[in-house]
Structure formats: C-alpha cells, structure tokens
Amino acid sequence: VHRTGSIDLVTESDSRPGTRVERKERTRRAILDAALRLCEDSSLVALSLRQVAKEVGVVPTAFYRHFESIEDLGLALVGESFVSLRAVLRDVRRSDPTFEEIIDTSVESLLDHVDRQRSHFLFICRERFAGPPAVRAAIRHEIELAETELATDLEHLVTSMGASPWSGEDWKALANLFVRAMVSTVEAVLDAGDDGQAQKEVAERTRTQLRLVLVGALNWRSRP
Amino acid sequence: VHRTGSIDLVTESDSRPGTRVERKERTRRAILDAALRLCEDSSLVALSLRQVAKEVGVVPTAFYRHFESIEDLGLALVGESFVSLRAVLRDVRRSDPTFEEIIDTSVESLLDHVDRQRSHFLFICRERFAGPPAVRAAIRHEIELAETELATDLEHLVTSMGASPWSGEDWKALANLFVRAMVSTVEAVLDAGDDGQAQKEVAERTRTQLRLVLVGALNWRSRP
DNA sequence: TGTACATCAGTGAACGCGCGTTCACTGATGTAC
DNA sequence: TGTACATCAGTGAACGCGCGTTCACTGATGTAC
Numbered sequence: 001v002h003r004t005g006s007i008d009l010v011t012e013s014d015s016r017p018g019t020r021v022e023r024k025e026r027t028r029r030a031i032l033d034a035a036l037r038l039c040e041d042s043s044l045v046a047l048s049l050r051q052v053a054k055e056v057g058v059v060p061t062a063f064y065r066h067f068e069s070i071e072d073l074g075l076a077l078v079g080e081s082f083v084s085l086r087a088v089l090r091d092v093r094r095s096d097p098t099f100e101e102i103i104d105t106s107v108e109s110l111l112d113h114v115d116r117q118r119s120h121f122l123f124i125c126r127e128r129f130a131g132p133p134a135v136r137a138a139i140r141h142e143i144e145l146a147e148t149e150l151a152t153d154l155e156h157l158v159t160s161m162g163a164s165p166w167s168g169e170d171w172k173a174l175a176n177l178f179v180r181a182m183v184s185t186v187e188a189v190l191d192a193g194d195d196g197q198a199q200k201e202v203a204e205r206t207r208t209q210l211r212l213v214l215v216g217a218l219n220w221r222s223r224p
Numbered sequence: 225v226h227r228t229g230s231i232d233l234v235t236e237s238d239s240r241p242g243t244r245v246e247r248k249e250r251t252r253r254a255i256l257d258a259a260l261r262l263c264e265d266s267s268l269v270a271l272s273l274r275q276v277a278k279e280v281g282v283v284p285t286a287f288y289r290h291f292e293s294i295e296d297l298g299l300a301l302v303g304e305s306f307v308s309l310r311a312v313l314r315d316v317r318r319s320d321p322t323f324e325e326i327i328d329t330s331v332e333s334l335l336d337h338v339d340r341q342r343s344h345f346l347f348i349c350r351e352r353f354a355g356p357p358a359v360r361a362a363i364r365h366e367i368e369l370a371e372t373e374l375a376t377d378l379e380h381l382v383t384s385m386g387a388s389p390w391s392g393e394d395w396k397a398l399a400n401l402f403v404r405a406m407v408s409t410v411e412a413v414l415d416a417g418d419d420g421q422a423q424k425e426v427a428e429r430t431r432t433q434l435r436l437v438l439v440g441a442l443n444w445r446s447r448p
Numbered sequence: 449t450g451t452a453c454a455t456c457a458g459t460g461a462a463c464g465c466g467c468g469t470t471c472a473c474t475g476a477t478g479t480a481c
Numbered sequence: 482t483g484t485a486c487a488t489c490a491g492t493g494a495a496c497g498c499g500c501g502t503t504c505a506c507t508g509a510t511g512t513a514c
Contacts, residue, residue, distance in 0.1 A: 020477055024490065043354040045270040048467060060468080062491045069468090122353075129346075129411070130267040130354030140415065173432040180408040187353075191364065208397040216440025244510055248457065272500060284501080286458045293501095 028066045030056045032080070035073055036119045043130040044074045074127065074135040081120035082142040088113045088182075089149055099161060103210045110182060111203055114189050121186045143179065151175035158217055167222040174217060181209060252290045254280045256304070259297055260343045267354040268298045298351065298359040305344040306366040312337045312406075313373055323385060327434045334406060335427055338413050345410050367403065375399035382441055391446040398441060405433060 018026070034055040039047045047070055053060040067073040088110050097105040114121050128139045151171050158166075158174075166174075185206045192198035242250070258279035263271045271294055277284040291297040312334050321329040338345050352363045375395050382390075382398075390398075409430045416422035 020488085020490075023477095027490075041357065042269040043267045045266040045354075049469095050467065058490090059492055061470090061493085064469085065490055126353040129350040130269075133265065169429075170432060173429045174436070176429060177433045177436065180404065184404040184408070205393075205397045205400060208394060209401045212398070212401070212440040212444055213437060214440070215443050216436040216438070219439050219443050220436055244455085244457075247510095251457075273502095274500065282457090283459055285460085285503090288502085289457055 024065070027056070027058065027062075031063065031066055031073065032076060035070075036077060036123060039126070040119060040122060044070060044127055044135060045130060045132055071132045071134055074132060075138055077120075077123055078127070078135060078138045078142065081117075081123050082146070084113060084117040084120040085124065085142075085146060086149075087117075089146065089153065093153060102157065103207055103214065107185075107203055107206050107210065110185060111189060111199070114186055118190070122190055125183070125187055125190065143183075147172075147175050147179045150178055154178065161218060165222070166220070170220070170222050177213060178210075181206070181213070248289070251280070251282065251286075255287065255290055255297065256301060259294075260301060260347060263350070264343060264346060268294060268351055268359060269354060269356055295356045295358055298356060299362055301344075301347055302351070302359060302362045302366065305341075305347050306370070308337060308341040308344040309348065309366075309370060310373075311341075313370065313377070317377060326381065327431055327438065331409075331427055331430050331434065334409060335413060335423070338410055342414070346414055349407070349411055349414065367407075371396075371399050371403045374402055378402065385442060389446070390444070394444070394446050401437060402434075405430070405437070 031052060034052050035044075035047060038051055038055055049063050049070055050060045052070075052073075053063050067076070091109045091113070092102075092106050095105055095109075124139060127135050128143075129136065131139070151174075154175055155171055185202065188202045188206075189199060192202055255276060259268075259271060259276050262275055262279055273287050273294055274284045276294075276297075277287050291300070315333045315337070316326075316330050319329055319333075348363060351359050352367075353360065355363070375398075378399055379395055409426065412426045412430075413423060416426055
C-alpha cells in the first residue's frame with residue numbers, strides 16, 4: 001500500500017485541502033487569474049462572467065460569492081497590477097544606483113518586472129482607455145500617485161547631480177515625462193512579444209532616450 | 225403655394241435625395257459616425273452590429289451592405305483616423321516654423337486637431353491595445369509609418385540647427401520619443417476632457433517637456 | 449420619350465446561442481455546548 | 482469527545498434578452514432598347 005504522502009496528493013487534486021477560508025481564497029485567486037488570461041486579447045468590457053466561471057471550472061452563479069460584477073473584479077485587478085508597477089520604482093530606489101548606473105538599472109528593472117508580470121502591465125495598458133469607467137478612473141488615479149512618487153525620487157537624484165534649482169512646475173513636467181517613457185516602453189515591450197531581438201532593440205532605444213532626456217535635464221534652466 | 229426649393233427640402237428630409245450611389249455613401253458615413261460615437265466609452269470589441277444599426281436607423285441586416293463585420297468597419301475607422309493624425313504633421317511642416325516657433329507651433333497644431341477630431345484620436349488610443357487583432361495590427365503599422373515620416377522632418381530640423389552628426393539609431397530613437405510624446409499628449413488632453421484649465425496645463429507641460437528634449441538633442445553626441 | 453428588365457439598399461421574420469441574474473438547493477466545514 | 486445546529490461556497494434549473502447570421506422579399510433607381 002502507498003504512503004500517507006501520496007494519499008494526501010490524491011486528496012489535494014480531488015477535493016482541495018485547507019479551511020473554508022483558504023479554499024475560498026484559492027477560488028478567488030483562480031477567478032482573478034482566469035480573468036487576466038481571458039481578457040488578454042480583447043478587454044474587460046468584452047469579458048463575460050460565464051466565460052470566467054467556465055475557465056475556472058465553477059458554475060456561473062458561484063462568481064457572485066467573490067465579486068459583484070466584472071467591473072468589481074476589474075478594480076481588484078487594478079489594485080494588484082499597480083503593486084507590480086510600484087515594485088519597479090521600489091527596486092530602483094533600493095538599489096541606490098550611482099549617476100552612471102541609474103539609467104541601466106532602471107531600464108533593466110522595468111523590463112525584468114514587465115517580463116515577470118506581463119499580464120498585469122498588459123492589463124493596465126489596455127484598460128486605461130478601454131476599461132469600464134470605474135476601472136479607467138482607478139487606473140488614472142494610480143498613475144497620478146506613481147507620478148508623485150517618482151517626482152520625489154527625481155528631485156533627490158537631479159539635485160544631487162548639481163543641476164540648477166527648478167520650479168515646481170518643471171519637476172512635475174519631468175516626472176510626467178519619465179512616467180510616460182515608462183508606460184511607452186512597457187507598451188513597446190509588450191508589442192515586441194516573445195521576440196528577444198526586438199526586446200533588446202526596445203531596451204537599447206529606451207536607454208538612448210532616457211540619456212537624451214537626462215542630458216536635457218542637466219542643461220536645463222527653469223523659466224528660460 | 226410653395227416654391228420648388230421648399231418641396232426639395234421636404235423630399236430631402238423624407239426620402240433623402242441623390243443617386244443610389246450617393247445615398248449608399250451617406251448610409252456608410254452614418255454607420256462610421258455611429259460606430260465612432262457608440263464605442264467612445266468602451267471599445268470596438270464590445271460594440272454590436274445591432275447597436276450600430278439601431279443608432280443609424282436601419283435594420284440590422286442592412287449593415288452587411290456596407291461592411292462584412294465590426295472588425296471590417298474598424299479597419300475603415302483606422303484609415304480615416306490616421307488621416308487626422310497625419311494632418312498634424314502636414315500642418316507643422318507646411319507652416320515651415322523657425323527654431324523659436326517650432327515647439328509652440330507643433331503643440332498648438334496638435335491640440336487643435338485633437339479638439340476637432342476628438343473621436344478619431346480617442347479611437348486610436350483605445351483600440352491600439354483593446355481592439356480586435358486586425359485593428360491593433362493596422363494601428364501599429366500606421367504608427368510606424370508616422371514615425372518614419374517624422375524622423376525625416378526631425379533630421380532636417382535638428383541638422384539645420386547645427387547639432388553634431390548623429391547615428392541612424394539615434395534618429396530612430398528621437399523620432400520615437402517625439403511620437404510617444406505626441407501620443408501621450410493626446411491621451412492627456414483626452415483625459416482632461418472639456419476642462420479648459422486642465423487642457424491649458426497639459427499644453428504648457430507638453431511645451432516644457434518638448435523644450436527639455438530639444439535641449440537634450442542639441443547637446444547630444446552620438447555614441448557618447 | 450416610353451417601356452421592359454436588372455440592380456441592389458434596405459426590410460422583416462426566423463434561428464439557435466450565450467448572456468446576467470433569480471432562486472431554492474446541497475452538503476461539507478465550522479462552532480457552540 | 483460527541484452531538485446538534487449554523488454557515489456558506491458552490492449547484493443547477495429557469496427566465497427573458499440581445500446577439501450574429503440566414504433567407505426570401507420589396508420597391509425605388511438605373512439601364513438598355
């Protein structure tokens with residue numbers, strides 16, 4: 001006869017172990033993952049509750065035990081997608097790069113996160129304009145927060161390089177420029193898909209662009 | 225009794241005048257406009273043929289006299305939307321601005337076109353990531369063409385300002401940076417909606433950003 | 449100019465299908481005693 | 482530890498609705514003679 005271990009495995013694959021709370025959480029997770037996967041080549045607004053339920057392997061009505069609607073599910077996905085995006089900023093900050101390294105470090109970290117959380121970044125790009133109104137609003141809000149966060153980092157960085165003092169408006173414009181560069185790069189990487197060569201070209205082009213912006217910033221005088 | 229003119233007007237509002245070809249073209253136009261309006265707050269992938277037909281005031285099956293499918297209609301909308309986008313580049317080129325004017329002229333032209341062809345620009349932003357696969361591919365292709373077009377313009381401009389010679393890669397990177405700035409500005413303006421104050425802030429911020437990039441470009445040395 | 453015929457944009461009925469949502473339910477898990 | 486009851490994630494039938502697509506049609510416009 002077999003060991004207890006193998007019996008556990010069978011139990012695991014058949015009826016799924018854990019407390020009621022754990023099992024509910026696992027189903028919720030499966031719903032979020034299924035939704036992320038299913039809307040990858042269209043949009044939340046074209047995703048049906050029944051498709052999601054079918055993909056997860058539950059009956060359509062079970063969906064309501066976890067979310068009120070697809071829009072509600074979308075808001076949860078916005079939350080966890082921006083955890084992925086913030087992780088990029090956090091990693092760059094933690095690595096505390098020198099002047100010479102800053103661009104290479106940032107681009108590398110960004111591409112690394114995009115590669116590992118591809119569906120989160122795709123989700124943001126797609127639903128930012130095409131999602132249900134509440135989802136669009138949530139994404140816009142999160143992007144503003146990320147911009148503010150980055151503005152602080154940039155102020156420390158550029159000031160430490162001895163650039164001349166800037167106006168508040170100019171800081172905002174620079175932070176916005178970087179956030180846009182980030183979003184655009186994510187878009188380009190996602191466009192490139194699995195093509196490794198294309199991804200390298202995107203990375204190299206992004207580095208060139210960021211260097212160019214940095215040259216501009218270091219030669220900048222506010223209110224010229 | 226009334227003049228022939230007024231009888232014509234009645235005829236016009238009742239049964240619509242013109243040859244069969246003209247009337248067909250008018251219906252086609254109405255379908256395109258209705259689709260542009262209806263998908264404004266979701267996406268083509270969530271738009272139904274029946275909604276469009278209802279908005280136009282024809283029976284659903286009449287749709288097939290003009291387009292094979294919603295995707296087919298989408299490709300037609302990509303075509304006319306990029307006519308609007310190209311008009312921006314063309315206007316800037318035709319105005320033949322001096323060094324001092326170039327940024328103000330470009331931003332003004334861009335905002336002017338976005339304001340007048342709002343739904344076309346919204347359509348591109350939205351469907352670029354959320355549209356049906358064929359529509360996404362068509363948009364990507366058109367953006368690449370616009371980038372090439374802009375690269376030529378930029379080369380003339382920056383060279384005429386006496387910057388040092390650049391590598392081909394760097395031209396591509398700069399053109400891409402400007403196209404992205406353009407797309408991002410369009411997105412920001414569309415986000416701002418009808419808020420005139422917010423629109424002015426977006427315009428001012430964009431000008432600051434373009435100046436910063438221009439400062440970078442003029443201080444740039446290829447392969448530093 | 450008048451007539452007979454062809455074209456074809458738009459009609460309207462019909463189809464099977466997937467949708468969101470309701471409701472009463474089941475039965476394993478959790479809790480109170 | 483054992484029992485009786487409460488909770489609640491997931492079930493399954495049913496509903497009315499809008500969907501894309503088919504088909505045979507109508508009747509005004511266009512064309513050939």
